[in-house]
Amino acid sequence: MKKLFHNYYFSTLLFYLTILLLGFIIKDPYVITILIFAGLNALSALGLSLLMGLAGQISLGQNGFYGLGAYLSAIFALNYQIPVSLAVLLSALISSFLAIFLAIPALRLRGHYLAVATLGFGEIVYLLLNEWGPGGPSGFGNIPKLSIGGLVLEDPLSYLVLTWTIFCLFFLLLQNLSRSTFGKTLHALHSSEVALRTLGINILSLKLKIFIFSAFLTALSGALYAHFITFLSPANFSVFYSVLLLMMVMLGGIHTLWGAPLGALFITLLPEVLRPFKEYDVLIYGFILTISLIFFRKGIFQALEKGIKYVLSFRS
Amino acid sequence: MELFLQYFFSGLTVGAIYALIALSFNIIYNTTSILNLAQGEFVVLGGLVMWFFLEKLKLPYGTSFLLSLSIGGLVGLAMERLTIRPVLKTADPLLLILITIAFSILLRGVLMFLFGKEPYGYPPLSEGEPIVLWGAVLQRQVIWIFIFVILIMIFLYVFFNQTMFGRAMKACAIDRVSAKLMGIKTTQMVMVSFILSGIFASLAGILITPITFVEYDKGPLLTIKGFTSAILGGLGSNWGVMAGGFLLGILESLTAGYIHSGLKDVLALLILLTMLLFKPAGLFQTAEQARLRKL
Amino acid sequence: MSFLLEVSHLSKAFGGHEVLKGVNLRIKQGTIHALIGPNGAGKTTLLNIINGLETPNKGRVFFKGKDITSLAPEKRAKLGIARTFQLLEVFSGLTVLENVMISLYAKNPWGFFKSLFLGDYFNPQERDLREKALFFLKEVNLLPRAHEEVQNLPAGEQKLLEIARAIALEPEILLLDEPAAGLNNRETRVLGEILKKLCENKKITILLVEHDMELVMKISQHVTVLNFGEVLAEGTPLEIQKNPEVIRAYLGEET
Incomplete structure (x- = not known):
């Protein structure tokens, strides 16, 4: 029983209830809207966290999947009168299906090349939407x-x-995944692809599954965004969105799936706090990201935790 | 025919700029295997800083030109010192990519802070009527751009083949470990490559601004174009990436002229994806050559 | 007489440098076959070609009579070829146990969705895997280290882990690239016993690349000497020890 309270089901439930409670207590529609955006971003970031943190693959094209999910779902519902909940699911599935065509050749690439190939994909989607x-x-x-x-x-x-x-459901599932031997196999991609191959593991199909699933999550988030905001323009689907997701994952901590929700909350709430300096948001984002990459590579929350422990150790 | 020539000339102009950006990619890639995704921001930096010296401080053209180039080099140096050096040892490619992206956002933010969101322009190097060549119009600035590209090619040839330092850099590019064992200071090479790269990219910005104007957020697209050129020509070889730049410029210009102007950016991206996915070593070299060049 | 593994007229060059020049090698089922030779003789390259990490310029590789020359390494693993690495390729950041579990999982994967919905706690297959992995760790005497992260182990034990990971595939042939490097005398003796046991009890054929002559002479039935990419001599350990060419090659190298 004691073990149950320490495990991830419990902590996820606690997190879920805290967010909802926050919404119910504050009641201010503006704050709730921000929290909804944070949730949508968390869902997208979860996809990227899975891809980067667990499988060690980078994608700068998540904005493409986000845009595809949003536009497809909106068009299905608006022009073809498909029930909205079905349109959401359908668009996420189609987007993740399209991901296959990018992923099969792209995942043979590594590091910088993969980064730029996905960047190119995201940019193409953005230009086509325009x-x-x-x-x-x-x-x-x-x-x-x-x-x-x-x-x-x-x-x-x-x-x-x-x-x-929706976020917490997928969050639980992905925590399941990361604890399974399948998840450990993904983790092993970081240290030795060669060894995995000699054990008989098809690296490409492994990466492919993860890439598709991450595209699914991000497209789902895009579709949910479309039917919440009820208005879409390409501006929200530029590469900057991918960079934002990247920041969420990095700041939240790349080595844990918790990085996604924590980073998403932080990055989504940050502009609200910085409202007086709105003109300089690019500068502030750039500064925070650069500093945190150089000094807090495990995410700011872990750095914060360490800092607090450090201070406390002086007290005692 | 005249129309074709006109498109061809404007393609060469843009291509020369792409070639310069591709070159600045290549210099850093050769010494570090890093693709500096902040390259486009350096181009914007060059144009904006040049405007500042020339139009705001009213300095003479030559002085402004040299000052702007030095600023480009200095920012390159700062980038290497402050963001690349602290993490280069970890050699985690993911981290290095993210760092260059982060720096590009930071630089874009600084440029927006200093210059705002307006487009900037200033007069070309030499005033005068455009030249008419076989019925197609050629701006005088374009001639200057070509002259600079040729000068840089000569400089690079002499630098990498005739000077001790350049040869050391070449050795470092071919085999970093052996170069280090031979007593070559590889960290110094990395630093120099960032400075050179910063200078070349800002030169591209200084030269192109009189023709197209520049604003703070033009960087990312220029990064992609420069990178596409580099991939098209084959990363690793200075001549290859130059050729890639011109080729991309001409293809874009023809697409925009004959098909649809909105397609030119899509075309560049499609070329990028196709090359990356099917022939990442570039048009002019085999995979084996690329690997040997960059073992 | 048929052979489990047969390599014929294998050549490989990197750039202009010829590493293997028409090498022939035949390995009998159920034996420990040692491959020795000075550094740079091409032993690791030969292993890489046998398990598919490199493709030869010329020559063929046959496994159980089938031509596998152009088969991908992951497919060869499925056929029953396993290996360890000279420069360690362990999965750092994971525990010793998890390293072996990955190998077991690779043999019988249950897929993405089952992992997604059941995780590790609710999936009985995970528990089976754990038990089995512990069994293979016991084979190489690594049981006490099961829950330590691999990068914290000394190099010798990481080599043993690679062996455990390889035999977890239950292969027909095991390619070992210098397993005794980094081990002290006692550990090398233990390793020899482990390998002998694997060959006798589990009927695993072993191709052993090794510099430790004492180990080679003690446990192998057959020895092939490779020198500058060519087979210099072949025979039983005793024959090899007496072969004047081999002695010259080794002594010549030493003086």
């Missing part, structure tokens, strides 16, 4: 809201519950 997306660069609106069983989720609070429930 050229041929509905409404072009100025975007389109009137996207239907999400409804579940005839109940339209108008109230931000209900969307908050939905977003974080």
